[in-house]
Amino acid sequence: MAFRKAVKGTLIGGGAVATAFGLSQFFEYRKNQHKWAQLAYVEAQGELKVPFNDALPTREEQLSTLRNTEEFDVLVVGGGATGSGCALDAVTRNLKTALVERSDFSSGTSSRSTKLIHGGVRYLQKAIMKLDYEQYMMVKEALHERANLLNIAPHLSAPLPIMLPVYKWWQLPYYWAGIKMYDLVAGSQCLKSSYVLSKSKALELFPMLKKDKLVGAIVYYDGQHNDSRMNLAIALTAARHGAAIANYTEVVHLLKKPDPKTGQVKVCGAHCRDIITGQEFDVRAKCVINATGPFTDSLRKMDNQKTPNICQPSAGVHIVIPGYYSPDNMGLLDPATSDGRVIFFLPWEKMTIAGTTDTPTVVTAHPIPLEDDINFILSEVRHYLSPDVEVRRGDVLAAWSGIRPLVTDPNSKDTQSICRNHVVNISDSGLITIAGGKWTTYRSMAEETLDAAIKAHNLSAGPSRTVGLMLDGGKDWTPTLYIRLVQDYGLENEVAQHLAATYGGRAFEVAKMAQVTGKRWPIVGKRLVSEFPYIESEVQYAVKEYACTAIDVIARRTRLGFLNVQAADEALPLIVEIMGKELQWTEQKKKEELEGAKKFLHLEMGYKARSEQLSKTTEISLTAQEIARYKKRFYKFDKESKGFITTVDVQQVLEKLSIQIDENALHEILNEVDLNKNGQVELDEFLQLMSAVQRGQISDSRLAILMKTVEEGLDLRRPVSVDRSGGGV
Numbered sequence: 152m153a154f155r156k157a158v159k160g161t162l163i164g165g166g167a168v169a170t171a172f173g174l175s176q177f178f179e180y181r182k183n184q185h186k187w188a189q190l191a192y193v194e195a196q197g198e199l200k201v202p203f204n205d206a207l208p209t210r211e212e213q214l215s216t217l218r219n220t221e222e223f224d225v226l227v228v229g230g231g232a233t234g235s236g237c238a239l240d241a242v243t244r245n246l247k248t249a250l251v252e253r254s255d256f257s258s259g260t261s262s263r264s265t266k267l268i269h270g271g272v273r274y275l276q277k278a279i280m281k282l283d284y285e286q287y288m289m290v291k292e293a294l295h296e297r298a299n300l301l302n303i304a305p306h307l308s309a310p311l312p313i314m315l316p317v318y319k320w321w322q323l324p325y326y327w328a329g330i331k332m333y334d335l336v337a338g339s340q341c342l343k344s345s346y347v348l349s350k351s352k353a354l355e356l357f358p359m360l361k362k363d364k365l366v367g368a369i370v371y372y373d374g375q376h377n378d379s380r381m382n383l384a385i386a387l388t389a390a391r392h393g394a395a396i397a398n399y400t401e402v403v404h405l406l407k408k409p410d411p412k413t414g415q416v417k418v419c420g421a422h423c424r425d426i427i428t429g430q431e432f433d434v435r436a437k438c439v440i441n442a443t444g445p446f447t448d449s450l451r452k453m454d455n456q457k458t459p460n461i462c463q464p465s466a467g468v469h470i471v472i473p474g475y476y477s478p479d480n481m482g483l484l485d486p487a488t489s490d491g492r493v494i495f496f497l498p499w500e501k502m503t504i505a506g507t508t509d510t511p512t513v514v515t516a517h518p519i520p521l522e523d524d525i526n527f528i529l530s531e532v533r534h535y536l537s538p539d540v541e542v543r544r545g546d547v548l549a550a551w552s553g554i555r556p557l558v559t560d561p562n563s564k565d566t567q568s569i570c571r572n573h574v575v576n577i578s579d580s581g582l583i584t585i586a587g588g589k590w591t592t593y594r595s596m597a598e599e600t601l602d603a604a605i606k607a608h609n610l611s612a613g614p615s616r617t618v619g620l621m622l623d624g625g626k627d628w629t630p631t632l633y634i635r636l637v638q639d640y641g642l643e644n645e646v647a648q649h650l651a652a653t654y655g656g657r658a659f660e661v662a663k664m665a666q667v668t669g670k671r672w673p674i675v676g677k678r679l680v681s682e683f684p685y686i687e688s689e690v691q692y693a694v695k696e697y698a699c700t701a702i703d704v705i706a707r708r709t710r711l712g713f714l715n716v717q718a719a720d721e722a723l724p725l726i727v728e729i730m731g732k733e734l735q736w737t738e739q740k741k742k743e744e745l746e747g748a749k750k751f752l753h754l755e756m757g758y759k760a761r762s763e764q765l766s767k768t769t770e771i772s773l774t775a776q777e778i779a780r781y782k783k784r785f786y787k788f789d790k791e792s793k794g795f796i797t798t799v800d801v802q803q804v805l806e807k808l809s810i811q812i813d814e815n816a817l818h819e820i821l822n823e824v825d826l827n828k829n830g831q832v833e834l835d836e837f838l839q840l841m842s843a844v845q846r847g848q849i850s851d852s853r854l855a856i857l858m859k860t861v862e863e864g865l866d867l868r869r870p871v872s873v874d875r876s877g878g879g880v
Contacts, residue, residue, distance in 0.1 A: 199243055199392065199616065199620070200392075201391050201392055202391070202392070202393050203390065203391045203392075203393070204391055207387065207390055207391065207695060207696075208390065210397060210398075210697050210699070213390070213395050213396055213397045214397050214400070214425060216249075216395040217249055217251070217395050217397055217400070217423070217432065217434050218432045218434075220247070220249070220395065220434075220435075221435065222247075222420075222435045222436060222437065223247045223248060223249045223395075223420075223434065223435065223436040223437070224241070224246040224247045224248065224436065224437050224438065224610055224612075225237075225238075225241040225246050225247070225248050225249070225436060225437070225438050225439075225440060225601075225604065225610075226249045226250075226251070226420060226421060226434055226436035226438070226439045226440070227241070227248070227249070227250040227251075227440045227442055228250075228251055228402055228421065228439065228440065228441055228442065228443055228450060229250075229252060229441070229442035229443040229444060229446075230250060230251075230252025230254075230255070230256040230257070230258075230382075230386060230396070230398055231252075231256075231257060231259055231260060231261040231382060231442065231443075231444050232257070232261040232378075232381070232382045232385065232590055232593040233261075233442045233444070233585055233588065233593050233596055233597060233600075234250060234252070234440075234442035234443070235250070235256065235382055235385040235386040235389060235396075235593075236385055236593040236594050236596065236597035236617075237250075237440050237442050237585065237597040237600050237601060238250040238386070238389040238394045238396060239385055239386075239388055239389040239392070239394070239597070239617060239620075240594070240597040240598055240600075240601045240615055240617050241394070241601055241604075241612075242389050242392045242393055242394040243392055243615075243616045243617060243620065244601065244605075244612040244613055244614075244615065244616065245612065245613075246601075246610060246612050248389070248393070248394040248395070249394065249395045249396070249434055249436060250386070250389065250394060250395070250396040250397070251396075251397055251400040251401070251402060251421070251423055251434065252396075252397070252398045252399070252400065253399070253400070253401040253402070253426070254398065254399065254516065255398045255399065255697075255698075255699070255700070255702075255703045255707055256379075256382055256383050256386045256396075256398050256697070256707070257378070257379040257382035257383060257707050258516075258706075258707065259444050259445065259516070259553075259554070260444050260445060260553045260554055260555060260556065261378060261379065261382045261444075261590065262378055262379035262382065262553075262706065262707055262713075263378075263467075263469070263518075263551050263552065263553025263554075264378045264553060264590050265467075265469065265495050265497070265504070265506055265507055266375055266376060266377070266378055266497065266499050266504060267311075267373055267374065267375055267376075267495065267497070267591075268296075268297045268300050268301065268308060268373065268374030268375065268376050268590070268591050269293065269297060269373040269374065269591060270290045270291075270293040270294035270297055270333065270336070270337065270373070270591070271289070271290050271293055271589070272329070272330065272333055272371070272484070272486075273486070273493055274286050274289060274290050274293075275287070275290045275329065275332060275333055275336065276329055278290060279329070279332070285572065287336075289572050289592075290333075290336060291336055292592060292595055293589060293591045293592050294333075294336060294337040294340060295340060295595075296591050296592045296593075296594055296595055297337075297340070297342075297373070297374050297591055298337075298340035298342075299594065299618055299619065300374065300376070300381075300591065300594070301342070301374050302619065303619065303620060303621050303622050303625055304376070304381055304384055304621075304622040304624075304625045304655075305625055305628055305655075306624055306625055306628040306651065306652055306653070306654070306655035306656075307376050307377050307380050307381050307384060307622075307624075307625075307652070307653075307655070308374050308375065308376035308377075308381070309374070309375060309376075310342040310343060310372045310373070310374055310375075311372065311373060311374065311375040311480070311482055311497065311498075312343075312370050312371070312372055312480065312481050312482065313370065313371055313372070313373055313481075313482040313483065313484050313495075313497070314348075314353065314356070314357055314360075314368050314369070314370050314481055314482065314483050314484070315330065315368060315369045315370070315371070315483075315484045315486060316353065316357075316360055316361075316365060316368045316483070316535060317365070317366045317367050317368055317369065318364045318365060318366060319366065320366055322366075323347070323366060323367055323369075326369050326486070327345075327347055327369055330345045330369050330371045331345060333345070333371060334371070341372075342372040342373070342374065343372045345369060345370060345371035345372070346369070346370055347367060347368075347369055348367055348368045348369070348370060349367050350362075350365050350366065350367055350368075352368075353365065353367060353368035356370075356478065356481055357477075357478055357481055357483065358478075358537075359476060359477065359478075359536050359537055359540050360483075360535065360536065360537060361534070361535055361536055361537050361538070362537060370481075374591075375482075375497065375499065377500070377652075377653065377710065378590065379706070379707040379710070380653055380707075380708075380710075381622075382707075383623075383696060383707065383708070384622040384623045384624060384625070385593070385622060387623040387696065388620070388621075388622050388623045391623065396697075397425075397697075398697055398699065399425065399426040399427050399699050400423050400424070400425055400426065401423065401424050401426055402421040402422070402423055402450065402453070403421075403422045403423065403424050403431065404421070404422050404453055405418050405420070405421050405422075405439065405450075405453050405454055405582070406418070406419050406420040406421055406422060406433060406435065407419060407580065415579070415580075416580055417580050417581045418439045418454060418578075418580045418581050418582045419435055419436065419437070419439075420433060420434050420435035420436045420439065421433070421434050421436075421439060422434075427699060437608050437610060438581070438583060438604045438607070438608040438610065439581075439582055439583065440583045440584075440585065440600060440604060441582055441583065441584040441585070441586075442585050442600075444554075444556045444586075445462060445464050445514045445554040445555075445556040446514060447461065447462045447556060447558070447584060447586040448460045448461060448462050448514075449514075450582075450584075451578070451582070451584060454578050454580055454582045455578060455579070455580070458578070459561070461558045461559050461560075461561050461574070461576075461586060462514065462556050462557070462558055462586065463511075463556075463557040463558065463559060464511070464512050464513065464514050464554045464555070464556060464557070465509055465510065465511060465512060465554070465555045465557050466508065466509075466510050466511075466512035466518060466524075466552050466553070466554055466555075467506060467507035467508055467509055467552065467553050467554075467555055468506060468507060468508045468520045468521065468524035468525065468528065468550065468551070468552045469504055469505065469506030469507050469528075469550065469551055469552075469553070470504070470505050470506065470520075470525055470528050470529070470547050470549070470550045470757075471499075471502050471503065471504050471505075471547070471548045471549040471550070471713065471714055471715070472502070472503045472505065472542075472546045472547055472548060473502065473503065473546055473548065474498065474501045474502050474503055476496075476503040476532075476536070476540070476542075476546075477496060477497070477498045477503040478498065479498055479501075480498060481498070482495060482496060482497035482498065483495070483496035483497070483535060484496075485531055485534070485535055488531050489530075489531065489534075492507075492508065492509055494506065494507070494528065494531045494532070495507070496532060496535070500710060500714055502548065502714050502715075505528050505529075505531075505532055506528060507528075507553075508524045508527060508528065509555075510524070512552075512554060514554065515554070517754065517755055518551075518552035518553065518554055518755065519552060519754050519755060519759070520550040520551055520552045520755075520757055521552070524552070525544075525547060525550050525757070526544070529542055529544060529547070541847060542847075543847030543848075543850050544847055544848045544849075545843070545844070545847055545848050545849040545850030546847075546850050547757065548714065548715045548716065548717075549712065549713055549714060549715060549716050549756050549757050550756065550757030551713065551755060551756055551757065552755075556586060556587060557587060558573075558574050558586045558587035560574050561574070561576050572587065572588065573585065573586065573587040573588030573589075573592070573596050573599075574586050574587050575596075575599055575600050575603050577603060577607050581607060581608065583600060583603060583604045583607065585597075585599075585600040594617050594618070597615075597617070598615040598617065601615065602615070623655070623657065624654050624655025624656050624657045624658075625655050625656070626655075626656055627655065627656025627657075628651065628655035628656050632651045632655075632656070632658065633647040633648045633650070633651040633652075633658075634647075636650060636651060636658060636659070636662055639659075639662075640662045640663075640665065640674070640675055640676075641672070641673055641674025641675055641676075642662060642665065642673055642674075642675060642676045643672075643673040643676060643684070645684045646673070646676050646678070646684045646686055648684070649684035649685070650662060650684075650686075650689075654692075660692065661686075661688055661689055661692045662675070662676075662688075664688035664691050664692060665677075665686055665687070665688040666687055666688065676688070679709075679711070679722040679725060679726065680711070680718045680721055680722045682715070682718055683711060683714065683715070683718060685709045685711055685722075687725070687729060689704075689708065689709060690704055690708075690726050690729040690730060690733075691729060691733055692708075693708035693709075693730075694730065694733045694734060696708060698730070699734075700744060700747065700748070701723060701726050701727050701730060701744045701745065701747070701748040702747065702748050702751045704726050704730065705719045705722065705723065705726065705748060705751075705752075706751070706756075712751070712752055712756050713756065716752045716756045716757055716758045717758075719752055719756070720749065720752055720758070721819075723745055723748050723749065724745065726748075727741050727744050727745050727748070728741070730744070731744075770842065771835070771838050771839055771842045772842050772845075772846065773838065773841065773842050773845065777841075777845070778838065781837065781838055781841045782834070782838075784858055784859065784862050785834055785837050785858070787804065787858075787861070787862055788800045788801055788804050788858065788861075789834075790803075794833060794834050795831040795832060795833040795834065796821075796831065796832050796837075797821070797830065797831045797832075798814065798817045798818055798821060801817060801821070801857075802814075802817065804861060805861070808861070820853045820854050820857065821854060823852065823853065823854060824836055824837065824840050824852065824854050826839070832854070837854075840852055840854065840855060841855060
């Protein structure tokens with residue numbers, strides 16, 4: 152009864168406000184925006200030619216074009232979402248376009264997002280509470296771009312229901328009004344209508360939710376995507392339309408020359424260096440666009456050393472935990488954390504992603520997730536989950552930090568205030584800078600940037616044609632495409648679904664390269680690691696997509712490094728071997744790639760944080776009874792009471808059970824616990840491990856599971872599993 156009253160009050164009170172505010176926007180979209188988007192889609196698809204639809208130019212061919220072209224119309228510096236979007240917008244306006252990226256496409260902020268395509272519920276709340284028209288227009292634009300992005304890359308994106316649990320009766324009408332207004336501002340581009348749930352229905356859909364004092368919940372819809380693959384799709388689409396793009400190509404300095412009419416010095420290109428070969432060359436262009444995200448000020452100072460900084464970097468940390476923490480198709484929003492931030496808790500790639508933090512930081516190419524931020528997110532997650540669900544630090548499979556490039560507007564009188572939207576700035580020398588903004592609005596930001604560039608540099612080009620322009624792989628994708636992959640090639644169902652969702656219509660190219668397994672089923676498609684659907688041929692295909700390092704493969708072509716750093720670490724030797732054959736690496740180069748990728752996982756993907764959970768100084772907080780029990784278990788392997796065990800000791804015990812485990816795998820299992828790295832696990836190290844497991848700092852250690860199962864199964868002679876089962880970092 153109380154729930155019905157709250158809903159009734161919601162409809163009368165908050166609903167009236169939402170309706171009055173939103174109806175005009177609803178009809179405006181119905182009348183104009185939808186029609187315009189449809190027309191733009193037809194125009195974009197009908198007239199544009201795609202010179203490289205079948206095969207992409209190689210990286211060497213792209214570099215040759217950069218070196219040998221007399222002058223480009225546009226040179227974009229930066230290969231993130233915004234930079235790639237600028238290149239696509241420019242080339243589809245028939246401008247001769249180049250793009251250079253110092254690292255890999257999407258290597259920075261664009262691959263480290265919350266994976267949402269959203270308008271920003273919290274921004275709309277601020278817009279209404281503060282009567283802020285700028286915030287309102289930002290949300291309106293983002294919702295339009297959300298609809299467009301879901302349309303042009305259906306294989307990489309999809310609507311996602313997100314639940315907002317309510318624990319106070321008065322909040323139900325308040326939140327309902329705000330969420331309903333979000334729908335109304337979206338107008339005809341609303342993904343699905345939001346709705347209110349009773350307590351029982353909310354728990355049915357999200358059984359992990361904390362029951363105590365739960366009043367009900369509100370569910371609304373936003374978009375979700377695979378961010379680095381989306382970024383890559385934008386860049387590859389630009390390349391297929393004729394843009395010359397090259398990763399691992401840095402700008403050493405800007406080229407300048409005096410304007411023949413005014414005598415004023417103008418930017419006319421960049422002196423670049425191929426980081427892989429060291430070769431340097433000039434790329435000349437009528438217009439240079441700075442789309443370098445957090446590194447915006449670095450390029451601005453290349454133009455003019457006296458230019459003040461406009462970037463105010465903020466670090467956002469995310470963690471990945473096992474998929475059992477959330478339903479397969481329902482996210483969660485915590486609208487007010489203990490320190491006023493917003494936390495999302497979302498299913499992603501069959502795992503659960505939680506974040507983000509928002510703390511000032513310094514600009515770096517290699518941001519590191521801090522333990523305090525990881526624990527903050529875990530603490531907030533605990534507040535919303537049932538006490539039955541033990542949220543363990545050891546369940547963190549990966550963690551990363553991304554730098555959000557907030558900016559101050561150099562055109563504003565108050566240059567100290569943070570701009571909540573993006574900024575397009577033109578320097579005295581003609582350098583165009585696009586900074587700030589959101590992932591979702593990359594396309595409209597690119598359009599605005601090119602409009603400014605065309606006007607400032609008198610370029611001959613028409614209007615933007617990227618609304619409705621399908622991204623690489625999107626055109627031939629259908630929801631049932633994976634079935635054809637299973638039927639035509641003999642791929643596992645899970646692998647086929649993954650390929651279809653990653654490459655869209657180009658999944659068949661990956662399937663054709665897949666190796667025969669030699670098994671009855673699957674016929675083709677050897678996995679890189681058993682728990683994930685990534686297969687060996689994806690590494691070969693990644694090279695065609697301009698992957699140059701092992702990090703490119705584990706972090707951005709596949710998402711293995713973002714999903715489980717231990718699995719990524721295991722897959723690295725095979726990935727390096729395959730890439731070595733494709734790129735003709737020497738043994739020394741293979742060794743360097745392996746070490747570089749391991750360092751990336753250790754520092755940037757949370758492996759370092761894992762190792763710190765079990766160290767030489769880890770406290771042994773066990774009772775006397777627990778110590779006695781674990782010593783008894785240890786001495787079942789240490790028959791000679793040496794005080795340590797080796798792989799030989801473990802193998803001797805396993806032989807009694809007629810169980811064979813690969814020696815290398817056994818060495819890896821012991822090495823996870825061998826803190827001294829002396830090839831053996833000492834009793835103190837084992838007790839430290841079990842203490843960390845007890846406290847939840849480490850979950851599902853393979854050695855702990857192995858020794859426990861052997862102890863329990865010596866008489867039963869049952870098989871022993873040593874696979875990871877969700878253990879984290």
